[in-house]
Amino acid sequence: MRQKMRALMLVAPLLIFVVVTFIVPILSMLFRSVENEIVPNTIPGTVVALSEWDGSTGQPPHEDVYRNLYIDLFKAEEAKQHTRLGTRLNYEQTGVSSLFRTTGRSLDDIGELWQDPLEAIDPNFEEGSFWFEMMSGTGGEGFLEQRRELMAAMSDENMSGDVGFVPSAEIIEMLPWTARAYTDFALWAAIRDGDTVAEEDPWESVYGALGMDLTNPDTVSAINSYNGAGASALQAAAANIDQLPDFGFREAFTQEDEDWGNAEVWATIKLYSPSMTPGYFLNSVDMSLTPDGVKMKPDNQQIYTTLFTRTLVMALIITGSCILLGYPVAWLLANLPMRTASILMILVLLPFWTSLLVRTSAWKVLLQQQGVINEILVWLGFVDDADRLILMNNATGTVIAMTHILLPFMILPLYSVMKTIPPSYQRAAKSLGATNWTAFWRVYFPQSVPGIGAGSILVFILAIGYYITPEIVGGTDGVFISNRIAYHISSSLNWGLAAALGSILLVVVLGLYWCYDKIVGIDNVKLGG
Amino acid sequence: MQLIKTLTASTAMLVVATGAAYADDHMASDMTLVSWGGAYQNSQIKAYAEPYMEMNPGVSITWDESSNEAVAKLRAMNEANNVTWDLVDVVAADAMRLCDEGLAMEIDPDEVLADAPDGTSAEDDFGDLLVSDCFIPQIVYSTTFGYREDMVPAGTPAPTDICALFDTETYPGMRSLEKRPINNMEWALLCDGVAKDEVYSVLETEEGQQRALDKLATIKDSVIWWSAGADTPQLLADGEVFMGSTYNGRLFSAIVEQDQPIAMLWDAQVFDLDGWIIPAGLPEDRLNRVLDFVKFATDTQRLADQAKYISYGPARFSSAPLVGKHAELGIDMAPHMPTDPENAKNTFLYNYEFWADYRDDIDAKFQAWLAQ
Numbered sequence: 001m002r003q004k005m006r007a008l009m010l011v012a013p014l015l016i017f018v019v020v021t022f023i024v025p026i027l028s029m030l031f032r033s034v035e036n037e038i039v040p041n042t043i044p045g046t047v048v049a050l051s052e053w054d055g056s057t058g059q060p061p062h063e064d065v066y067r068n069l070y071i072d073l074f075k076a077e078e079a080k081q082h083t084r085l086g087t088r089l090n091y092e093q094t095g096v097s098s099l100f101r102t103t104g105r106s107l108d109d110i111g112e113l114w115q116d117p118l119e120a121i122d123p124n125f126e127e128g129s130f131w132f133e134m135m136s137g138t139g140g141e142g143f144l145e146q147r148r149e150l151m152a153a154m155s156d157e158n159m160s161g162d163v164g165f166v167p168s169a170e171i172i173e174m175l176p177w178t179a180r181a182y183t184d185f186a187l188w189a190a191i192r193d194g195d196t197v198a199e200e201d202p203w204e205s206v207y208g209a210l211g212m213d214l215t216n217p218d219t220v221s222a223i224n225s226y227n228g229a230g231a232s233a234l235q236a237a238a239a240n241i242d243q244l245p246d247f248g249f250r251e252a253f254t255q256e257d258e259d260w261g262n263a264e265v266w267a268t269i270k271l272y273s274p275s276m277t278p279g280y281f282l283n284s285v286d287m288s289l290t291p292d293g294v295k296m297k298p299d300n301q302q303i304y305t306t307l308f309t310r311t312l313v314m315a316l317i318i319t320g321s322c323i324l325l326g327y328p329v330a331w332l333l334a335n336l337p338m339r340t341a342s343i344l345m346i347l348v349l350l351p352f353w354t355s356l357l358v359r360t361s362a363w364k365v366l367l368q369q370q371g372v373i374n375e376i377l378v379w380l381g382f383v384d385d386a387d388r389l390i391l392m393n394n395a396t397g398t399v400i401a402m403t404h405i406l407l408p409f410m411i412l413p414l415y416s417v418m419k420t421i422p423p424s425y426q427r428a429a430k431s432l433g434a435t436n437w438t439a440f441w442r443v444y445f446p447q448s449v450p451g452i453g454a455g456s457i458l459v460f461i462l463a464i465g466y467y468i469t470p471e472i473v474g475g476t477d478g479v480f481i482s483n484r485i486a487y488h489i490s491s492s493l494n495w496g497l498a499a500a501l502g503s504i505l506l507v508v509v510l511g512l513y514w515c516y517d518k519i520v521g522i523d524n525v526k527l528g529g
Numbered sequence: 530m531q532l533i534k535t536l537t538a539s540t541a542m543l544v545v546a547t548g549a550a551y552a553d554d555h556m557a558s559d560m561t562l563v564s565w566g567g568a569y570q571n572s573q574i575k576a577y578a579e580p581y582m583e584m585n586p587g588v589s590i591t592w593d594e595s596s597n598e599a600v601a602k603l604r605a606m607n608e609a610n611n612v613t614w615d616l617v618d619v620v621a622a623d624a625m626r627l628c629d630e631g632l633a634m635e636i637d638p639d640e641v642l643a644d645a646p647d648g649t650s651a652e653d654d655f656g657d658l659l660v661s662d663c664f665i666p667q668i669v670y671s672t673t674f675g676y677r678e679d680m681v682p683a684g685t686p687a688p689t690d691i692c693a694l695f696d697t698e699t700y701p702g703m704r705s706l707e708k709r710p711i712n713n714m715e716w717a718l719l720c721d722g723v724a725k726d727e728v729y730s731v732l733e734t735e736e737g738q739q740r741a742l743d744k745l746a747t748i749k750d751s752v753i754w755w756s757a758g759a760d761t762p763q764l765l766a767d768g769e770v771f772m773g774s775t776y777n778g779r780l781f782s783a784i785v786e787q788d789q790p791i792a793m794l795w796d797a798q799v800f801d802l803d804g805w806i807i808p809a810g811l812p813e814d815r816l817n818r819v820l821d822f823v824k825f826a827t828d829t830q831r832l833a834d835q836a837k838y839i840s841y842g843p844a845r846f847s848s849a850p851l852v853g854k855h856a857e858l859g860i861d862m863a864p865h866m867p868t869d870p871e872n873a874k875n876t877f878l879y880n881y882e883f884w885a886d887y888r889d890d891i892d893a894k895f896q897a898w899l900a901q
Contacts (some may be wrong), residue, residue, distance in 0.1 A: 094890040098882050101629065300739070303897040356827035369703075370768050393753050476708075476754060476899040484896070490601040491891060493626065 034499035036277040041153040042085045043072040047273040055267040064247035074205035076182045077104045079155040095269040105348030111204025114211035117243045122233040132198035132435045134230030137168020147183045163190040165197045174222045181209035267291045280500035307481040315463035322410040330414035350409040365400040367392035410455035417451030546611035556818040559589045561620035563617040577826035593620035615819045621802040624664035633806040643828040645847035665842035671867035673798035675791045676772035676778040691797035700747035702771025708754035710895035717744035759886040781840035793871040842868035
């Protein structure tokens with residue numbers, strides 16, 4: 001036990017290094033394939049309210065959902081998180097991106113629909129200090145902490161610190177919407193902006209929220225018997241409800257953009273409101289999550305299964321051609337006299353040391369229709385000038401260039417295994433009457449199989465993850481799944497989908513490795529000696 | 530003990546020293562700018578960076594040629610809480626995305642950018658080109674076509690119409706198009722008889738998207754799809770393709786600087802913008818330095834100067850009359866600008882909002898169509 005501990009201590013530095021710099025980043029990247037916290041974090045109230053909504057009716061949700069949406073979106077807009085959410089949902093429903101962007105710009109205007117008449121009813125509503133006095137009190141610490149946590153999750157920022165404001169329990173009970181909006185405002189003003197809450201004018205959303213509260217008859221009667229701070233202004237507002245907009249937030253939202261009345265948009269939001277989603281994985285096998293369950297995508301959008309099979313098939317072809325080309329070279333290397341062999345070895349290694357991009361671009365010069373190979377064939381008369389071979393911008397180009405690039409990975413393990421096969425075995429076979437072929441096939445070849453195994457695994461796994469070479473010479477039918485992964489990482493920024501595609505690729509490789517172990521046996525793989 | 534004392538002492542000195550640097554002018558003395566490399570970055574170094582460093586001798590500028598992957602890299606840096614870039618050159622669509630993601634800083638053009646010499650405010654001088662709250666435009670470039678003059682069949686007039694792209698009978702040979710739906714879908718619809726101002730409303734519908742793909746399908750076998758801007762000039766120079774789309778500056782350098790038998794086809798060129806964004810959340814001293822640089826580098830004269838080195842149009846109205854001659858060749862640059870009236874007879878304006886919404890959807894269909 002102690003010895004084991006000691007051994008563990010010795011390898012600990014390396015182990016920690018590998019875990020911290022390699023395993024943790026990879027796992028956290030793969031975790032993105034199911035992670036979907038941005039939706040419940042950014043619009044938490046809306047997600048809860050929406051869970052009651054039945055999307056199958058085709059009707060937009062209840063007013064309550066829109067009220068939550070307004071409170072949630074307003075603070076998300078302050079933190080510039082609403083457009084991120086829009087981008088996320090746009091992967092699932094086209095048009096949501098601009099819906100969130102444009103709505104974000106008009107949230108102030110919506111609030112002003114209530115702010116202007118409220119300030120006209122009682123000018124006290126214009127004063128930040130008046131609001132502060134009215135909303136402050138005792139007993140709301142728990143409520144404050146609750147809003148603080150929601151705010152921290154939404155903005156991804158540390159919201160701890162003194163707010164200088166405690167909401168009054170009485171107000172929270174009487175004006176629930178207003179209390180939420182004002183507490184959010186107070187948290188943001190005090191902690192994010194470093195201001196004194198009492199000196200700041202509240203957000204437009206606070207006025208909108210008061211408008212929401214005033215539509216409730218129970219609230220109005222509670223206000224009329226209320227006698228705390230701000231009672232007269234509240235009672236004036238309650239008495240003049242007819243001066244406030246006579247419509248709700250559903251109408252306010254749909255007036256800004258009619259898509260807010262579209263049940264399909266809401267169905268998408270509801271579908272993607274859990275903090276984990278199978279959506280990315282379904283997308284990466286050409287399926288999609290719909291309100292009616294999991295469905296295949298329409299034919300004109302299916303691409304990933306084609307790409308997965310193509311990647312596997314082409315990686316196999318490349319591995320095969322590497323064996324065919326590499327085996328004789330490795331045999332020569334292992335059997336020629338030392339001097340000649342080392343020159344040959346340099347020839348094998350030289351391209352290995354050249355930049356990948358340079359080698360791929362060189363293949364471009366050779367393979368294109370006006371390129372070296374075609375020119376020579378035309379000059380020799382093998383190919384008609386009008387009918388030149390198409391050697392690149394298709395699968396052929398990818399196979400040729402990648403076979404060349406990966407060849408050293410096949411030759412080197414083969415060579416080191418062949419080096420260990422004593423030449424006397426073949427001589428013995430021949431002296432016992434075997435022909436050259438029999439001696440090779442029955443005696444030499446079986447001993448070189450571990451080298452083939454090692455080389456094949458190396459080449460195959462490298463080939464599966466290649467993307468630069470296919471991108472340059474592969475055209476459209478010679479590109480791999482990795483090209484789509486690269487696109488989603490660097491261009492479309494859909495890291496969730498990229499992570500799902502990557503995870504599938506990883507599982508496929510592990511699965512094939514397992515099959516290889518079962519069929520050939522992993523003990524049969526030798527990288528040398 | 531001695532060691533700890535030394536450490537404390539040197540830390541204290543360091544604090545004093547940085548304090549002094551702060552007191553100096555609250556500006557960092559070095560900047561990392563991100564751009565595209567090649568001739569374009571060179572034009573920026575000549576027109577902006579060198580004059581700026583002459584005025585501010587203590588400042589050093591590091592260039593990073595990562596604009597291609599700027600969006601992804603900036604996002605990764607932001608997640609790691611270690612943004613090392615100070616100013617990033619991106620196309621307008623990427624600027625919009627970075628702004629949406631909260632990775633770029635929102636700016637007030639009138640406050641951050643210099644007024645025109647005649648006193649016009651920056652906001653009016655850039656006008657409609659301020660397509661995002663975070664974007665500081667530098668140049669107008671266009672994606673347009675070049676064709677091999679010597680490959681036009683004898684007796685046939687040279688192409689003057691974008692639809693020559695689809696006319697493989699009159700103009701045989703391969704074409705090169707970018708491996709993405711943007712621009713290609715619009716050109717396909719234009720040549721399928723859709724009026725210019727209806728293109729995007731047609732493209733919003735499933736049928737419209739299919740219609741564009743069907744039109745592209747008529748030439749699918751004769752298209753080489755490119756993904757790097759240098760591909761088309763290379764393919765044209767090698768005679769691999771008869772005509773191909775790329776950025777106008779690339780064609781300018783192939784035609785004028787390298788004297789290739791290529792001609793421009795400006796018809797239905799698609800205008801797009803390139804400019805700066807400032808990463809969100811920079812520390813104050815670095816931000817001050819960047820703001821100082823940006824104000825200088827995007828003033829009227831500097832933008833006009835850039836056009837001496839590359840054939841992209843300055844993004845300010847007030848810069849246009851100041852565009853002069855090519856710095857080395859001495860030819861007039863104005864006729865090579867995409868914005869020149871002779872070239873801009875029939876132009877197409879890229880719709881940023883549309884593509885921000887439809888990019889994922891249409892790209893999925895386009896890639897599936899390519900793979901078929």
